[in-house]
Amino acid sequence: MPTAHLTNLALHVAAGTAAILLGARILRRPLGDAAHRRAGLRFVRLTAVVVTTAALGLAVVRWMPLFAVLTLLVGYQLVSGLRAARTQAAGPQARVALAEAPGAGTVLRSTLGATNTSTR
Secondary structure, three states: OOHHHHHHHHHHHHHHHHHHHHHHHHHHOOOOOHHHHHHHHHHHHHHHHHHHHHHHHHHHOOOOHHHHHHHHHHHHHHHHHHHHHHHHHHOOOHHHHHHOOOOHHHHHHHHOOOOOOOOO
């Protein structure tokens, strides 16, 4: 195996192992304190390294569709989890809060021209 591939593989395994161990530690910490958030950001960085090295290995070394799907899913889950955590911490944006307000669906439907089709 070429040295570049071994280096990529070693980085992938090391970052993955560190992310798993750190993730287990994070789950035991109180939710939401500063140390939990810092550890969570480290977890995100480690997982990003795992996804990046996996994508690099797939692109350069050997294409395997199953691992390509897994890489995409982990990357998507990472980004959506980070977005969910940030939204929970900061609160929803005004347009999201408006859409989730009581009666917003009725207002939206009436604005788009839908009529009430229920019978009484």
